[in-house]
Amino acid sequence: MDPNHPFEAAIERLGRRNPLDAADREAIAALPYVRKRVAAGAHLVRDGDRTENCAMLITGFAHRYKITGEGARQIVSLHLPGEFVDLHNSLLETADHSAQTLTDAEIAFIPHHSIRSLALARPAVGQALWRETLIDASIFREWVMNVGRRDARARIAHILCEFSLRLQAAGLAENHCYELPMTQEQLADAVGLTSVHVNRVLRQLAEEGLIARQRRSIVIGDWKRMREAGDFSERYLHPELS
Amino acid sequence: MDPNHPFEAAIERLGRRNPLDAADREAIAALPYVRKRVAAGAHLVRDGDRTENCAMLITGFAHRYKITGEGARQIVSLHLPGEFVDLHNSLLETADHSAQTLTDAEIAFIPHHSIRSLALARPAVGQALWRETLIDASIFREWVMNVGRRDARARIAHILCEFSLRLQAAGLAENHCYELPMTQEQLADAVGLTSVHVNRVLRQLAEEGLIARQRRSIVIGDWKRMREAGDFSERYLHPELS
DNA sequence: CGTAACTTTGATTAGTATCAAAAATGGTGG
DNA sequence: CCACCATTTTTGATACTAATCAAAGTTACG
Numbered sequence: 001m002d003p004n005h006p007f008e009a010a011i012e013r014l015g016r017r018n019p020l021d022a023a024d025r026e027a028i029a030a031l032p033y034v035r036k037r038v039a040a041g042a043h044l045v046r047d048g049d050r051t052e053n054c055a056m057l058i059t060g061f062a063h064r065y066k067i068t069g070e071g072a073r074q075i076v077s078l079h080l081p082g083e084f085v086d087l088h089n090s091l092l093e094t095a096d097h098s099a100q101t102l103t104d105a106e107i108a109f110i111p112h113h114s115i116r117s118l119a120l121a122r123p124a125v126g127q128a129l130w131r132e133t134l135i136d137a138s139i140f141r142e143w144v145m146n147v148g149r150r151d152a153r154a155r156i157a158h159i160l161c162e163f164s165l166r167l168q169a170a171g172l173a174e175n176h177c178y179e180l181p182m183t184q185e186q187l188a189d190a191v192g193l194t195s196v197h198v199n200r201v202l203r204q205l206a207e208e209g210l211i212a213r214q215r216r217s218i219v220i221g222d223w224k225r226m227r228e229a230g231d232f233s234e235r236y237l238h239p240e241l242s
Numbered sequence: 243m244d245p246n247h248p249f250e251a252a253i254e255r256l257g258r259r260n261p262l263d264a265a266d267r268e269a270i271a272a273l274p275y276v277r278k279r280v281a282a283g284a285h286l287v288r289d290g291d292r293t294e295n296c297a298m299l300i301t302g303f304a305h306r307y308k309i310t311g312e313g314a315r316q317i318v319s320l321h322l323p324g325e326f327v328d329l330h331n332s333l334l335e336t337a338d339h340s341a342q343t344l345t346d347a348e349i350a351f352i353p354h355h356s357i358r359s360l361a362l363a364r365p366a367v368g369q370a371l372w373r374e375t376l377i378d379a380s381i382f383r384e385w386v387m388n389v390g391r392r393d394a395r396a397r398i399a400h401i402l403c404e405f406s407l408r409l410q411a412a413g414l415a416e417n418h419c420y421e422l423p424m425t426q427e428q429l430a431d432a433v434g435l436t437s438v439h440v441n442r443v444l445r446q447l448a449e450e451g452l453i454a455r456q457r458r459s460i461v462i463g464d465w466k467r468m469r470e471a472g473d474f475s476e477r478y479l480h481p482e483l484s
Numbered sequence: 485c486g487t488a489a490c491t492t493t494g495a496t497t498a499g500t501a502t503c504a505a506a507a508a509t510g511g512t513g514g
Numbered sequence: 515c516c517a518c519c520a521t522t523t524t525t526g527a528t529a530c531t532a533a534t535c536a537a538a539g540t541t542a543c544g
Binding site: 048064066068069070072073074076077088091092093094096097116119120123126127129130131133134135136137138140141142143144145147148149150154191192228231235236238240241 | 290306308310311312314315316318319330333334335336338339358361362365368369371372373375376377378379380382383384385386387389390391392396433434470473477478480482483
């Protein structure tokens with residue numbers, strides 16, 4: 001397969017966790033798509049849309065969110081390059097939430113029906129995609145616990161740990177040192193706090209020596225203590241599949 | 243198909259949202275299983291287990307939960323008769339959370355490999371199961387928002403609304419009147435509050451005339467106001483598929 | 485009946501939100 | 515290249531929601 005194919009990262013990701021033979025990979029690479037370059041903050045899906053396409057991140061970061069009737073935003077997931085942002089929309093008719101880029105990004109829009117037929121024609125691919133959505137769901141469960149039962153400090157430490165590991169798995173970070181692709185307000189919306197409080201807790205984590213930061217770059221200086229602070233265990237990311 | 247088959251409710255449920263032909267239904271009904279009767283509070287899976295079977299609720303209610311390092315419990319989902327409790331375990335090696343019955347129940351334990359081979363042999367069934375897990379995930383997203391961004395009153399009203407609709411869809415309730423199969427402490431663990439606070443809010447909702455209750459029976463007397471109180475919209479349950 | 489589990493109530497405290505504003509940063513056009 | 519502007523981060527003061535601690539009622543069940 002062309003190693004410069006825009007799905008390269010996605011296929012590599014899928015293949016790491018799932019048994020895909022060469023023909024499976026070729027078939028994924030052969031999916032039709034439209035490539036688009038979009039700015040930070042661009043919407044990929046809006047709550048209530050009936051979409052025709054599914055967005056895959058070629059480069060850049062994205063998140064999915066919901067808005068309460070009061071207008072409060074809750075970010076429900078973060079997405080890295082190589083990830084499908086709304087694979088679920090391939091099988092569900094109307095979007096139950098919105099998705100938006102966090103940074104400038106390149107997106108591949110893939111028709112739902114192509115994904116569905118591929119999944120039917122190549123069960124191994126179907127199962128791989130299914131498994132991806134199951135890992136997604138596992139992360140949702142962890143987030144329910146994070147916002148439901150952890151205090152502010154643990155919530156923030158937890159999400160910083162998650163991000164570090166996911167970036168590392170994607171080859172985008174090393175030594176727990178990375179650039180956070182979001183504002184403190186977005187971070188707040190991901191952990192169910194106010195941006196003011198997030199700011200204070202970040203400072204506190206830095207004062208305690210668990211992290212170092214300047215602007216949006218984060219260095220988790222003391223991984224062991226940070227894990228403890230965030231009550232973090234990577235089990236829910238299912239690294240056993242990588 | 244035998245209308246008294248223990249999977250009857252589950253197949254009917256699946257078939258409502260997915261195009262399954264007679265052969266597909268027969269194939270599901272032909273899945274091998276072990277039927278067990280268990281008491282309330284019995285564990286179906288424990289966090290960290292590598293299970294061989296997947297539990298389907300024939301009768302009774304169940305929930306899935308996680309425990310923080312501090313020992314706090316967060317219930318991440320509720321399950322009704324006819325639902326698969328841990329379908330995700332069919333594709334993920336180790337359980338990332340626990341599952342437990344809420345009431346006395348009858349469970350069908352189905353080998354993972356049987357489910358996987360059925361999904362591969364009959365893509366329509368595979369897609370139906372995948373879709374079920376996607377709806378599951380949609381509910382997780384709503385719960386993230388519920389615990390992350392709604393206040394106590396809205397959280398509790400929301401979950402009572404969700405329960406009412408899901409029970410009704412399963413033919414287990416009418417007129418927003420049902421028996422809540424859990425204690426206030428369990429309810430608290432589902433919405434990320436303390437049982438003391440849940441108790442006060444339930445009383446308040448009753449005083450406001452939104453619900454009536456005695457012991458665990460709930461009557462949502464004013465559905466319209468209750469929806470508002472809970473900022474509830476059934477879209478995330480994907481009723482368009484029923 | 486007696487006992488354990490659950491529900492209810494009260495008093496106090498703690499953790500976050502809210503409100504307000506200043507300081508820092510990054511991007512843009514002149 | 516610099517000045518300006520919008521956005522983001524930071525800090526301070528105060529308010530409020532929900533947690534905590536404690537104990538009394540209630541209910542179901544063996």
